[in-house]
């Protein structure tokens with residue numbers, strides 16, 4: 001298997017796995033935190049998964065003033081159909097998943113293509129924490145302190161050609177390791193896409209961690225997208241393929257129900273899902289008696305992203 005690396009990376013910047021999983025970035029190991037996981041009330045199966053601290057994470061002002069959901073909420077109420085369709089399934093069923101070694105295949109309309117190790121993909125990118133709201137199309141929401149880096153910084157390294165108008169992302173397809181893929185609930189692998197200008201927008205994040213720790217399997221280890229102004233399903237997990245394209249990719253959800261899920265999927269309280277309202281959302285972790293909160297257009301990020309869609313009819317381009 002040919003493993004290349006983007007030629008803009010000097011070899012001195014590339015170390016072995018140490019850089020990603022070794023001492024530099026990760027200080028505390030499994031033993032130190034297993035007790036804490038148990039104390040947080042998670043089952044023993046999940047406690048077996050190592051919780052590893054990420055080193056050198058720069059704090060930012062993104063989401064300043066917001067109260068993040070608890071680590072427990074973020075890692076136990078998930079959507080990740082590769083590990084089951086129930087909200088508790090990903091935490092229950094992903095404990096045995098080992099996201100290492102991991103390679104990412106880059107193809108399509110770019111100068112630099114090929115297969116890269118996760119270490120090569122991540123090495124040049126300083127990590128930062130950004131607190132983002134995540135609004136699921138099912139009308140619940142969370143606030144998550146992600147750790148990652150701007151998606152555009154990664155895409156730029158492959159020198160996209162002018163023909164690259166869209167970028168497609170795919171999740172690993174391996175039914176042996178992802179038991180949910182043994183049933184045809186979606187057309188596997190999970191596929192998502194962004195228009196190139198959306199992908200290059202500084203709010204689009206490639207996440208590798210949460211709460212200062214390595215991304216738990218149920219949240220999309222080892223690396224997942226976070227596009228905070230779009231419904232949660234656009235934020236594809238466990239990415240192993242990136243394809244620069246001239247034409248829009250067809251996402252798994254568009255294929256499954258084209259009248260319900262569109263390519264854009266911008267959070268929009270003015271456009272209801274055909275089967276339910278999108279005007280309000282339930283904040284996970286709030287009391288069962290708490291009232292739902294109003295959903296904001298573009299999930300509240302309109303000031304930054306609305307210009308991407310000027311002149312577009314967002315009721316048609318849902």
Ligand SMILES: Nc1nc2c(c(=O)[nH]1)N[C@H]1C(S)=C(S)[C@@H](COP(=O)(O)O)O[C@H]1N2
Nearest residue numbers: 078079080081136171190232233235236237
């Ligand atoms: N590969 C993959 N990515 C996925 C999903 C999935 O089923 N498979 N679910 C999506 C949906 S619907 C949501 S709401 C978010 C949930 O992310 P979280 O579990 O980290 O909160 O992941 C998205 N990414």
Ligand SMILES: [Mo]
Nearest residue numbers: 136137232233
């Ligand atoms: Mo979702």
